[in-house]
Amino acid sequence: MAYETLIVEIEDYIALIRLNRPDALNALNSKLLSELAVALGEADKDDSVRCIIITGSEKAFAAGADIKEMSEKTFVDMFGEDFFARESDAIMRTRKPIIAAVSGYALGGGCELAMACDFIIASDTAKFGQPEINLGVVAGIGGTQRLTRFVGKSKSMDMHLTGRFMDAAEAERSGLVSRVVPAKDLLSETKKAAAKIAEKSMLTSLAVKECVNRSYETTLREGILFERRVFHALFATEDQKEGMAAFLEKRQPQFRDR
Numbered sequence: 001m002a003y004e005t006l007i008v009e010i011e012d013y014i015a016l017i018r019l020n021r022p023d024a025l026n027a028l029n030s031k032l033l034s035e036l037a038v039a040l041g042e043a044d045k046d047d048s049v050r051c052i053i054i055t056g057s058e059k060a061f062a063a064g065a066d067i068k069e070m071s072e073k074t075f076v077d078m079f080g081e082d083f084f085a086r087e088s089d090a091i092m093r094t095r096k097p098i099i100a101a102v103s104g105y106a107l108g109g110g111c112e113l114a115m116a117c118d119f120i121i122a123s124d125t126a127k128f129g130q131p132e133i134n135l136g137v138v139a140g141i142g143g144t145q146r147l148t149r150f151v152g153k154s155k156s157m158d159m160h161l162t163g164r165f166m167d168a169a170e171a172e173r174s175g176l177v178s179r180v181v182p183a184k185d186l187l188s189e190t191k192k193a194a195a196k197i198a199e200k201s202m203l204t205s206l207a208v209k210e211c212v213n214r215s216y217e218t219t220l221r222e223g224i225l226f227e228r229r230v231f232h233a234l235f236a237t238e239d240q241k242e243g244m245a246a247f248l249e250k251r252q253p254q255f256r257d258r
């Protein structure tokens with residue numbers, strides 16, 4: 001499909017989805033978010049894709065939801081359309097691993113989009129924030145919930161109540177991002193991480209995602225039981241036999257997603 005607000009490239013089993021609204025610092029409007037939902041759905045179905053990267057420009061991953069689009073909306077519009085619900089659910093429905101490669105601003109909906117990915121690799125120029133309070137609203141794509149789980153209540157309250165930005169070093173210290181790399185290396189380092197994931201059994205990658213995500217949804221006891229059952233189930237796969245045989249035979253595994 002041809003997109004107006006995204007550039008999508010598929011190469012070496014990696015789908016690179018670049019947000020592309022340069023005039024508005026990649027502000028997330030309905031068009032971009034619905035195109036992103038379609039692109040993620042396509043990548044999830046495509047057998048030539050084993051990992052997905054979402055990125056923006058050097059200056060902005062995304063500077064938030066599109067304020068121009070939202071400014072005239074009423075409660076009836078927002079509630080009636082269930083604004084952003086379908087689109088943000090599409091990210092959560094994506095089963096393949098998604099990495100957010102963040103350079104520059106990741107604010108409001110931009111920060112929320114990055115947090116909805118499986119992990120974040122940030123450039124040393126990245127700035128994260130939930131400044132919706134300055135606009136008289138709260139985060140609407142999961143920010144109050146996800147940021148709190150990532151960085152804890154105190155820092156999350158600070159970010160949401162003051163609207164201040166967090167730089168890359170603070171984001172890494174706080175557990176919001178998994179690693180920080182120099183801006184010029186952001187894409188190459190993220191592609192290396194994606195290539196590592198692409199080498200693994202897709203079945204096991206999907207299982208890892210389900211297990212880790214379950215830790216957000218349930219009690220520790222239930223989560224551990226869920227993980228154990230998934231662990232047991234993977235012994236029904238050819239990839240478990242191959243992975244363990246390859247280790248014992250001192251060779252690289254050849255996974256077949258079976």
Ligand SMILES: CC(C)=CC(=O)SCCNC(=O)CCNC(=O)[C@H](O)C(C)(C)COP(=O)(O)OP(=O)(O)OC[C@H]1O[C@@H](n2cnc3c(N)ncnc32)[C@H](O)[C@@H]1OP(=O)(O)O
Nearest residue numbers: 023024025027063064065066067068107108109131139140
């Ligand atoms: C998910 C929910 C429910 C809510 C949200 O996400 S609300 C939005 C939260 N984000 C923000 O409040 C950030 C808004 N943007 C800024 O504060 C600044 O743009 C900046 C600090 C990120 C960058 O400032 P800078 O001076 O470098 O650039 P600008 O001239 O301000 O921006 C360039 C260009 O982009 C347009 N822009 C930026 N952000 C948005 C946005 N969120 N929505 C719509 N448009 C945006 C900005 O208006 C300007 O365009 P014009 O030159 O046409 O005015």
